[in-house]
Amino acid sequence: MSRRTIFFVSDQTGVTAETLGHSLLTQFDGEDFNQVTLPFIDTVDKADAAVRQINAVAQDEDTRPIIFSTIVQDDLRERFLPASGLLLDFFETFLNPLERELHVKSNHTIGKAHGLGDARQYDQRIEATNFALDNDDGARIRDYEKADIILIGVSRSGKTPTCLYLALSYGVFAANYPLSEDEFESGTLPSVLEKYRKKLYGLTIGANRLQQIRKERRPLGRYASMQQVSYEIRSAEALFRRYQVSYIDTTESSIEEIASTILNSTGVERRNRP
Amino acid sequence: MSRRTIFFVSDQTGVTAETLGHSLLTQFDGEDFNQVTLPFIDTVDKADAAVRQINAVAQDEDTRPIIFSTIVQDDLRERFLPASGLLLDFFETFLNPLERELHVKSNHTIGKAHGLGDARQYDQRIEATNFALDNDDGARIRDYEKADIILIGVSRSGKTPTCLYLALSYGVFAANYPLSEDEFESGTLPSVLEKYRKKLYGLTIGANRLQQIRKERRPLGRYASMQQVSYEIRSAEALFRRYQVSYIDTTESSIEEIASTILNSTGVERRNRP
Numbered sequence: 025m026s027r028r029t030i031f032f033v034s035d036q037t038g039v040t041a042e043t044l045g046h047s048l049l050t051q052f053d054g055e056d057f058n059q060v061t062l063p064f065i066d067t068v069d070k071a072d073a074a075v076r077q078i079n080a081v082a083q084d085e086d087t088r089p090i091i092f093s094t095i096v097q098d099d100l101r102e103r104f105l106p107a108s109g110l111l112l113d114f115f116e117t118f119l120n121p122l123e124r125e126l127h128v129k130s131n132h133t134i135g136k137a138h139g140l141g142d143a144r145q146y147d148q149r150i151e152a153t154n155f156a157l158d159n160d161d162g163a164r165i166r167d168y169e170k171a172d173i174i175l176i177g178v179s180r181s182g183k184t185p186t187c188l189y190l191a192l193s194y195g196v197f198a199a200n201y202p203l204s205e206d207e208f209e210s211g212t213l214p215s216v217l218e219k220y221r222k223k224l225y226g227l228t229i230g231a232n233r234l235q236q237i238r239k240e241r242r243p244l245g246r247y248a249s250m251q252q253v254s255y256e257i258r259s260a261e262a263l264f265r266r267y268q269v270s271y272i273d274t275t276e277s278s279i280e281e282i283a284s285t286i287l288n289s290t291g292v293e294r295r296n297r298p
Numbered sequence: 299m300s301r302r303t304i305f306f307v308s309d310q311t312g313v314t315a316e317t318l319g320h321s322l323l324t325q326f327d328g329e330d331f332n333q334v335t336l337p338f339i340d341t342v343d344k345a346d347a348a349v350r351q352i353n354a355v356a357q358d359e360d361t362r363p364i365i366f367s368t369i370v371q372d373d374l375r376e377r378f379l380p381a382s383g384l385l386l387d388f389f390e391t392f393l394n395p396l397e398r399e400l401h402v403k404s405n406h407t408i409g410k411a412h413g414l415g416d417a418r419q420y421d422q423r424i425e426a427t428n429f430a431l432d433n434d435d436g437a438r439i440r441d442y443e444k445a446d447i448i449l450i451g452v453s454r455s456g457k458t459p460t461c462l463y464l465a466l467s468y469g470v471f472a473a474n475y476p477l478s479e480d481e482f483e484s485g486t487l488p489s490v491l492e493k494y495r496k497k498l499y500g501l502t503i504g505a506n507r508l509q510q511i512r513k514e515r516r517p518l519g520r521y522a523s524m525q526q527v528s529y530e531i532r533s534a535e536a537l538f539r540r541y542q543v544s545y546i547d548t549t550e551s552s553i554e555e556i557a558s559t560i561l562n563s564t565g566v567e568r569r570n571r572p
Contacts, residue, residue, distance in 0.1 A: 126326055298572070
């Protein structure tokens with residue numbers, strides 16, 4: 025099977041082209057793709073240089089490249105029409121039906137998505153990221169009033185990456201608190217968490233997976249032993265049930281899936297969209 | 299002007315639908331959109347419930363909703379055809395041309411993008427996130443051998459969110475080191491950084507913006523004074539020039555723009571695509 029080169033072409037960061045292209049390509053399992061992002065193509069000269077790069081690849085390889093484009097300016101977009109490749113143009117395809125529906129012409133201007141855009145909304149993402157860092161791992165508990173969500177679970181169940189993702193992508197204020205011996209032995213939540221019971225969301229994880237993750241961090245000792253890992257998971261899940269805290273098993277889930285499930289089930293508002 | 303409801307419908311997380319829709323909607327400045335994500339629509343029953351929700355909104359509001367769909371299974375997708383709204387169907391539109399080009403049928407299966415997918419690649423994202431946290435703010439300098447990039451800059455120039463974004467989105471190992479009095483006074487980089495000079499990338503920021511950000515953290519004292527802020531920025535930029543470290547001004551840039559610029563200019567490989 026021959027290798028196919030994929031170009032993500034954008035007059036901006038390329039994040040949208042990558043996300044959309046990647047979603048489509050995952051539907052073609054087993055194909056071999058070489059992926060190249062060409063961001064900030066915001067002048068005719070840069071567009072022509074990009075087209076030369078694409079054409080050079082087309083000549084070198086058996087198959088022509090596939091080009092995912094989110095270039096929005098008409099004069100730049102047109103430069104790609106003669107490129108040697110299959111051009112899939114996201115804006116070209118969907119802007120016209122949207123313009124008809126909304127009865128307005130779109131701006132056709134560069135640098136809207138993933139730019140600073142609404143500065144207030146942007147500052148909230150950064151603030152939410154700082155909040156996640158400050159309130160990671162039970163580090164600070166006096167800020168829970170400000171939290172949208174407080175994730176609880178055993179060590180290495182996925183709390184920190186989920187909080188950071190919720191902050192960076194959605195501007196959601198997510199704290200997390202690690203359940204530990206105190207809670208397992210008493211079978212009760214600390215009063216600081218009881219007070220914010222409505223904000224709690226639990227993460228659990230399969231014992232084998234947790235053991236594998238913990239072993240990478242600390243291979244020796246009780247921390248990664250199967251006995252300890254199983255005990256912690258059992259105790260945590262008993263707490264979730266006792267306090268009627270909704271929870272999700274992260275074993276087979278990506279961060280995106282965990283985040284999306286939590287937002288969907290709690291109804292917490294997204295302050296930003298990816 | 300009437301408010302328009304936008305639905306992001308997905309048999310999975312909804313991240314792709316949100317990204318697509320958001321990119322397009324930012325082209326229609328000044329319109330008032332109410333955005334609703336309906337993820338995990340993976341059964342006919344859930345699809346029918348989603349359609350009822352859309353139709354109810356269509357009846358309540360003056361204008362019909364717009365539906366961005368990334369539902370991939372044909373039998374689920376079909377349920378949305380009679381919905382009262384403008385249906386913009388991502389997979390329907392782009393899978394056919396891709397199938398023709400690649401001479402294969404796509405899987406048409408749920409849950410590919412933003413799922414666990416390639417487990418090794420996924421673990422790398424988590425590992426990269428842990429690396430960013432462990433190597434934040436100069437906390438640990440013995441890991442620089444493993445870093446793809448080491449960001450340097452004054453306090454609050456955007457190093458931490460950029461490192462976390464590079465890790466979560468791209469699986470890139472990014473450390474960061476805060477420049478401080480030691481470096482400003484001596485005009486030299488610490489030897490630990492000199493050794494990894496090729497991995498360094500600088501962040502700078504406008505004085506007014508930095509003052510504003512610092513004031514929110516620590517309103518009083520020298521830290522947020524204009525004199526101190528200007529002095530630090532001047533000194534940092536002098537260091538970047540002296541050591542020929544590429545750098546970017548983050549004042550008017552989003553995290554996505556900063557990350558994309560750094561990857562583009564250093565050629566560091568993306569281990570994952572958003």
